Amino acid sequence: MSHPPAQAPAMHHIAIGRRGAPGVVFAHGWGRSHRDFIPTAEALAPVARAVLPDLPGFGATPRPEAAWDTGDYADAMAEALRGGLVDGPVVWVGHSFGGRIGLRLAVRHPDLLTGLVLVAAAGIPRAQPLVEQLRGRWRSRQFRRLKARATDQAALEALEDRFGSPDYVQSRRDGLRDIFLKTIAEDQSADLRRINLPVTLIYGGRDTETPPDLGRRMANAIPGAEYVQLDPCDHISVLDRGRHQIALAVKEKLVAQVAP
Structure with a gap:
């Protein structure tokens, strides 16, 4: 059993959408902030209650006192969710580093999630050609x-x-x-087959940080996962040019959540 990390800082966050609607949490990437997901959250406002935190160490949230790994981040988010950050289980949308945390949550705290949308997510090693x-x-x-x-x-x-x-x-x-050094070295490959949630992975065809091959390998390892490739997008532009596809993936999971 995992435990919330000690002395987790209070997370700055904003909420978009009507109270009482199904919950969605948007988790940004390394070095980013909640602002990356505001346009997507606004597009979902009629059907969802979106919460956009600044993860500890980024934006307006102080860094944790200790050197956290992604398990610590996941446990801190689980504590916040159980403490009422959002009502009920949520769809987790994670970009890059936020995707790493989402994968940990899906294994350690699956009761808190109804689905995952992983956008240019990291979590397993890149396949590097010999010359590279x-x-x-x-x-x-x-x-x-x-x-x-x-x-x-x-x-x-x-x-x-x-x-x-x-x-x-x-x-x-x-x-x-x-x-950074602690989280970048993590390999979550062995945990992917343990994920028992609806998962959509969205990757940019021009992404050189988390390239499409990485996304396809993750999708193949997660039971029932759907892979979507947006060829014109890179690691960051997928958040803007791909926001409609992200919103669609979230809506599909929200519909499945309420279906009889």
């Missing part, structure tokens, strides 16, 4: 070699800016490096 693996190893060796010669913090940070991913670099600036 070799390039990554070479850059890693270069970084370690130059790091050993660095004489001060400014030099180290300049090397990180040169060799690190944008999220890795930003995690230092946001004071979230420990959480």
